[in-house]
Amino acid sequence: MKKNISRAILHPTLWVFVFFAVFPFIFPLVGGYTYLAAEVLIWSIYTMGFNILLGYTGLPSFGHGAFFGIGGFVLGNILLRVIDQIWVGILAGTFAGAFFGAIVGLFVAKKRGIYFALLTIAFGQMFWFVAWSWRSVTGGEDGLPGIDRLPVGIPGLFSVDTSNILSFYYFIYFIFVIAVILIWIVVHSPFGKVIQAIRYNEIRVKCIGYNTALYKWTSFVISASFAGLAGTLYALLRYAVFSDVMHWSQSGNVLLIVVLGGGMVNFFGPIVGTMVFLILRDLFSTVTEHWYLIYGLMIMAIVVFIPEGILGFLEKDRGIAMFPKYVINWVRGRKWKS
Numbered sequence: 001m002k003k004n005i006s007r008a009i010l011h012p013t014l015w016v017f018v019f020f021a022v023f024p025f026i027f028p029l030v031g032g033y034t035y036l037a038a039e040v041l042i043w044s045i046y047t048m049g050f051n052i053l054l055g056y057t058g059l060p061s062f063g064h065g066a067f068f069g070i071g072g073f074v075l076g077n078i079l080l081r082v083i084d085q086i087w088v089g090i091l092a093g094t095f096a097g098a099f100f101g102a103i104v105g106l107f108v109a110k111k112r113g114i115y116f117a118l119l120t121i122a123f124g125q126m127f128w129f130v131a132w133s134w135r136s137v138t139g140g141e142d143g144l145p146g147i148d149r150l151p152v153g154i155p156g157l158f159s160v161d162t163s164n165i166l167s168f169y170y171f172i173y174f175i176f177v178i179a180v181i182l183i184w185i186v187v188h189s190p191f192g193k194v195i196q197a198i199r200y201n202e203i204r205v206k207c208i209g210y211n212t213a214l215y216k217w218t219s220f221v222i223s224a225s226f227a228g229l230a231g232t233l234y235a236l237l238r239y240a241v242f243s244d245v246m247h248w249s250q251s252g253n254v255l256l257i258v259v260l261g262g263g264m265v266n267f268f269g270p271i272v273g274t275m276v277f278l279i280l281r282d283l284f285s286t287v288t289e290h291w292y293l294i295y296g297l298m299i300m301a302i303v304v305f306i307p308e309g310i311l312g313f314l315e316k317d318r319g320i321a322m323f324p325k326y327v328i329n330w331v332r333g334r335k336w337k338s
Contacts, residue, residue, distance in 0.1 A: 023040075031283075037169060041172045042230050042234050045233070046227055047261075048183050049222070051263040052226075054258050055269070059112075063123045064251050065247060068227045070093070072235035073144065074096040075093040075147070076144035079148065080144060084148075095225075098221050101227075102217070107119060109213045109220065125247075125248055144241050162236070168237070179226060257277045258273055260309055261276065264309060266312060272310050
């Protein structure tokens with residue numbers, strides 16, 4: 001019993017949840033603000049879902065911004081034109097991401113490498129062009145402004161005013177916790193082991209009897225559903241949704257974030273990459289209007305010199321970088337012996 005409790009307490013997922021539970025209070029101490037903290041959570045959901053496809057299945061998609069945007073546009077249309085229910089919009093946007101992901105997945109699941117990447121770019125740009133042109137549904141270049149963050153809760157029991165940014169942060173936090181738990185279950189399940197095997201050698205996996213195309217399609221759909229979910233939350237955060245989030249460059253950002261944080265080697269890499277990407281973006285943009293140049297050079301240096309990503313670098317036996325692991329192992333040993 002004590003052993004199980006010790007494992008639960010020392011599990012890194014729990015510490016991630018604790019960190020983000022107090023994040024809005026410690027972030028301002030280093031110059032941050034609650035809006036950016038909420039954006040970090042939303043993009044963490046997006047990148048962790050994307051990492052099922054990239055880090056675990058080994059498929060580089062450059063079109064996931066389409067599902068992110070679809071989720072936002074579906075929520076926007078529901079709240080503005082159908083019903084004032086945030087949960088309905090979120091569930092519909094998540095389902096829409098999964099639905100269109102399933103359609104695209106039918107065309108890309110049997111592809112690998114550069115052919116897979118090029119097809120996802122083509123589909124992503126197609127969705128972006130439709131969103132840019134279909135003014136009656138998406139508002140075209142003007143997007144869909146005026147999305148309200150309505151109260152959520154259980155009638156007669158409690159209600160949360162999501163128009164308050166701190167309350168909305170914890171609303172996102174609640175969804176973030178559920179999303180991380182679900183993603184953890186997926187990647188550590190038998191399904192997760194198969195897609196990891198596909199990443200290393202798809203031909204061998206196919207030879208032992210697995211339908212690799214089906215597993216890749218399922219991975220694509222799951223990843224697209226989390227993109228749709230994040231898109232709905234991002235639309236609520238901005239009080240609007242625009243087609244710019246569907247452009248291939250935004251899809252490139254999510255791939256870059258995963259690689260930057262070390263998502264190819266660590267479950268929590270996308271979260272670290274998201275924090276570094278968004279915080280430095282916000283910092284550099286206040287210093288100079290040419291911040292993208294500085295930012296791009298820094299990202300290039302990280303990718304060239306530590307291609308395993310930030311967490312991949314820290315996991316190596318590098319003195320102080322290993323100190324937290326030594327402490328955790330020592331505590332585990334002490335608790336288990338007692």
